[in-house]
Each structure stands twice: as structure tokens, then as C-alpha cells.
Amino acid sequence: MNIPETGLSEQELGERLHRAREKDTPFLSGRVLGSMCTAPHPASVETFRLFLDTNLGDPLINPGVVELRDEALEMLGDLVGAGPRSGGLFLSGGSEANFTALRLARDTTGRREVVMPRTAHFSFRKAAHALGMRVVETGLTETFEADVEDIKEAVTSETACVIGVAGNTEFGAVDDIEAIGEVGEDQGAWVHVDAAYGGFILPYLPEPVPFGLDVDGVSSVTIDPHKMGRAAIPAGCLFVEDEEVLMEGATRTPYVSTERQAGLLSTRPGAAAASMWAALNAIGHEGYRIQARSAVEIAEWFGGVMENKGATLIRKPGLGIVSLAVEENVAARELLAEEGWKVSLTTIVPGIRIVCMPHVTTENLTRFVEGLPNTLEVDDGRILHA
């Protein structure tokens, strides 16, 4: 396939694009059950378009979108317990945020060891590999939270960073951030909390769970507006306890209108920051509260329905995530995909994962359950429950 000599007609372009689009499963079809992304809020969609040509790498051209970004960071800071000395970075997602946290941990402590529970997101391994840091993996409790005793044993004066996960990817379990903060602080380590998913849920629960910069010892927090925040991709943020630390190892950027950059990317879509601003302002605390509590309730309801059908939950639903034990998780995912249902995997215990994002309703899930054979045997001797 080559670039055509002459550009295609609008009609031909439109036809080919729509044919490709039809192969995708849009969130609003209700059939994407395993993603931590969702349909951006309508205000995010409109706003993205309005700011599509803006570049956060060059604030001189785009002071308007920079203002929206800064306002949104202030709003988000409030959600993650930022104090007056805290600072935030708008980045491309959780991976860049987690990478930046590990880099700052390495550069400020001069150490190279990362202590993290097995449930930590793969972006930490990616980052550690790039940054030349060594990962020490620690164990889990029976309910898949980080085992704090294990962390205590692993953390030494060599530890650059200890990671706690506030809503882990596979089960939505929330690590004991207060305990992890204490362990890290005792050894002079950087304590990073990955709340990429949980950051928009934990503050809105009937009994909020402490996870942010207001917890003693916590140095930084990741939160992803393009997950439960309903901004458009790419939108992830890192908040640090002490704004000044962001200049540690930041790179001089001589020809554009910023002095230094702490994140890894340079040219970045202002549209994503504006869409984050729009989501925060269009949804409001009230909207996020309803959304968070619905996710939790729907997951609990769905977990119960599946148990009644004879399925085994790997763990009780956590923050809207339901994990079902299966013998062969990849095969189960493929068979469900053939039926039009897109789920993701758990791998710590083989299973499939359903994430009750705002586009996942009880109606969708009822259709999902009704489509499964009563025995939950999917096909070909593969069994969906253990």
C-alpha cells in the first residue's frame, strides 16, 4: 500500500473510513465490557474538536488552552489531596505519569530500586526497564491488596520508590496507602500511588478511602482523566507533593516558549487538556459521585448474578471491576469476542475482567448473561467458570 499519487475524493475517503469504523466496537454499543476507557462526555467531544490544532508544547501560541489545562489541574489536585506546595503535570496517560514518577524517584533519591506489588500496572515495568531501575515484586493478600508486611521486608535504604495501587487493574483492590506511605517514608523512599483508575472513584464513595498526597509519606499520584474522568484520550496526570521537584532532571527546551519540560513528550494535544477541563466542568462532583457509585453497585449486582449462575468470582467486585475465574482466559476472551462481547483478562489468577464503566449498564449485562449458555460452558470443552 502506497500513498496515492493524487488524493482520494471525499466520497471515497468517507466510504473507506466508515468501513473501517464499522469493524470497531464503539463504547456506546454497550458491548465493550473490559476496557477502562469509555465514551468521552459529549462536552469533551465538542471541546476536543474546538481545540484540535493546539499544542501544549508551545504556550506562546496557545495561552487559552494552557489556562484551561492549569484550571483543570487545580481541580484535579483537589481530588488527589494536593496541598499548597503541590504541583501537577498534564501528560498523555497513566504510562507517562508512572514513568515520570519513577524518573523523579530515581533522580531525587539517587537510588535505583522499585518495590511494587505484583498487581502494579505493566507501565511500571516498561518505565523501570527504560530508566535502568530494578523491580522488586512483593506479594498480595488473599484479596489481592499489596501485602504490607512483604513491602516492609523489601524496602531498604536502596529503595528509590515504593508503589501503592489505589484500584488495581485486574481486581480494583485498593492497597493500604497509609501503611505504604509510612514504610516508604521511614526509608527515605519516594512513595508513588497509582490511582489512574481509582482516582475518580475513591473520593466519591460513601466512605472515601485515603489514597492521595494528603496521606503522610506519599510523594506522587497518577490519575487518568481519560478513564472514569470522561475526558478524551490522551489525558493522564501526575501530581507531586512538592512542585519544585518537577525541575529535577527536567530538560531545557531552548527554541519553544517553555523553559524546561518535566514530561517525556514535547508536542502534545491541547485538545486533550481542554476536553479534560470540559468533562470536569460538565459533570461536576455530583455527576462523578453518581457515576462512581453506579459502577460499584452494578458490579456488585453483576457479580451476584454470575455467582447465581454458578460462576466463581476471583475476588469480590472492587471499584466496579468484576473478575470471573476461567480455565483458559485467552480462549474465553476470543469466544466471547466472536459473540460480539469484548472483555479483558485477569492473569494473576486466570480469568476474564468486566469493568463497569459508564457505558456498561445493567441492560447490557443482562443481555450478556442471557447470551451465555446456562452451564456457562462456552464451547469446545472450555469452561467459563472454574
Next chain:
Amino acid sequence: MNIPETGLSEQELGERLHRAREKDTPFLSGRVLGSMCTAPHPASVETFRLFLDTNLGDPLINPGVVELRDEALEMLGDLVGAGPRSGGLFLSGGSEANFTALRLARDTTGRREVVMPRTAHFSFRKAAHALGMRVVETGLTETFEADVEDIKEAVTSETACVIGVAGNTEFGAVDDIEAIGEVGEDQGAWVHVDAAYGGFILPYLPEPVPFGLDVDGVSSVTIDPHKMGRAAIPAGCLFVEDEEVLMEGATRTPYVSTERQAGLLSTRPGAAAASMWAALNAIGHEGYRIQARSAVEIAEWFGGVMENKGATLIRKPGLGIVSLAVEENVAARELLAEEGWKVSLTTIVPGIRIVCMPHVTTENLTRFVEGLPNTLEVDDGRILHA
């Protein structure tokens, strides 16, 4: 500023967003003279919207957009001299592409030294710092190309990566990639070419300049569709000579529907890849050829006009970039910004930089010139020309 308790009304949101937008300088105003970005092609804009909720991190959900990405990578590969064994990555921009190239260079050679000309983009310093690599900076010719003799002296058996720039950021000068490829190959180093800007111009010049994977010794090339390619931000690509090398140091991604990821980010906008596909197909070779040659011609014309006005060009215009000597470049940029003109800087020799992107026309530039005082004295004793 806090998240509002209740979401704002559509009208209030719209008003606040439009007030912010008015502070930005859109490319189509013709007043952004110093950016390497431009208004995305109308087909890119529409396409971005159509695929706004897609995530390249999860191909199971979005096979349609993945197909567009793969087709676009094949088309772009052709532009950068990819052969049958080559592979490409769609990334967020030149910074992630350059970062990934350095990481692959480090991981495949086991060495940690980066030899690069002073004109190499700041993203290489950012990446080298993160990756624990040492930068050896080499000198320039009188016309700001990399001094190949200097590179020859600097490259040793310790060199992981030698960088050549095919269209450098400040002057648009093109390094002698054939010579650099030879030097790197002789020492078993990875040779990376940064054609983030030049990649959409060099193949379209009346006498194309070799810069890609078809040059002996070249291991990888960066090209940025969100610059002259007219895709929407964020869109940058890395091509490597040998696709298999992409698995070197790639991270396992257990729960999503990819096996491993070679890039740093995980959740990424499919919309950007689709917008790249749309731009390539809507513009075609013919459109890119016209655009590239116009940029070069307009820059030469504008350089001549400024010389007639008594200004000093730091270097003859290169690939559509005009650099004007000024005594105090930051002050000059600010004074011009007050007049509504947004230029960027040169720093190797202090100056201001005008980039003749598709939105920069002879009419805009004529208005720019007419607005300058005849003497080119800007104000306050600061003089625009040397």
C-alpha cells in the same frame, strides 16, 4: 478553583471555552510563523472526530482503526525507504520516537554513548537523561550541518547511537546521512535519523536527498505526521530497519489484547492514527509535493525580502525555515508577540525562526514585513537584525 458541585450548563461551558479559545492564535489566522505544526487537513479533522473514542492499546476492540494505522505505516514506510524487513511504530510524536530509538540502540548494542550534533532536538537529551545514556555533542559546519569529521572522531566502540538530522529544528539544514551511516556502521553503532520535520519534504524536492532506511548503515528514522504530514497531534512514527528488533526490551502487556508493547505509552488515541491515514490519502504525493516545494520557495522569497530590508539571515533558508539574526531573541519574540506575530527562536546563533508551514503564505509574510519598522529596529534599543 474546584470541580463544581453540579455540572455547568451547556451555555456556560460554551461561553467559557470560547473565551479561552479566543486567546489562542489559530494556525488559520496566518499569524503563527514559528511552529512546526499546522492546521490539520480537513479530512484529518473529520476523521479524528469519527474515531475519537478508539484506543490503540486495545486492538481487540478497535480492529478497524488498527487496520488504518497499519496501512498508514506501510505508506509512510515507503516515504522513509523502508524495506521488506523493516517495521514501524505509530507513536505520540517525535519525542517518543526519538526516545524509543535511543532505547533500542542502548538495548541492542549494550552501549551507553550517544554521539549527536549540537543541532539535534532537545528530545534526545531528555531521552538520554532518562535512559542513563551519555551525550557526546559534535560540531557543525559553517552552514549548520553536522561536521562529519567531528563525528568520525567521536564515534568509538563505546558508541550506542549516532544521530543525524534530516532537517534540523533551527535551520532546516540536512546532515550528510550517507556519511553518518558509514561512520556508525564501521563501529557497530545504531544510526538514527531524525526526519521528524524533513521526512515530508525531502522526498518531494526536485532532487530528493537520501535520508532514510535505504541509506547504508541507517537503523531507524523518525517522521512526524503531525508536522508537514498534516495529521492531528499526537502523531509521530519510528521506523526501524529490522522489525524483529522492536521486540528487544518490549514489555509484556498481560491483560490487554496486545502481547508486548515497544513504545512507552499504553492507552493511545486511535483517532490520531486514523487522522494520519486520512491525511495521507486525502493529500497524496501530488499534494505533499506542492506543499513541500511551496514551503521551500516561500522561505527563499521571504529570506530575500528580509535581506533587502537589511536583515541578516543566519543561514540560507533550509527546507522552508528562515532564521533571522537578532541581538536578543527572547525580547524580539515577545515584541513580535505583542504585535500578534508568533515566532520561535534559534539559539545556536541567537535569532528568530520562521517556518513556512502550509498555513504561512506570501500574503501573511507580506503583512508581517509591512508591519515592521523600515529599520527593523523593534523597540527599546533592541534591533531585529544584527
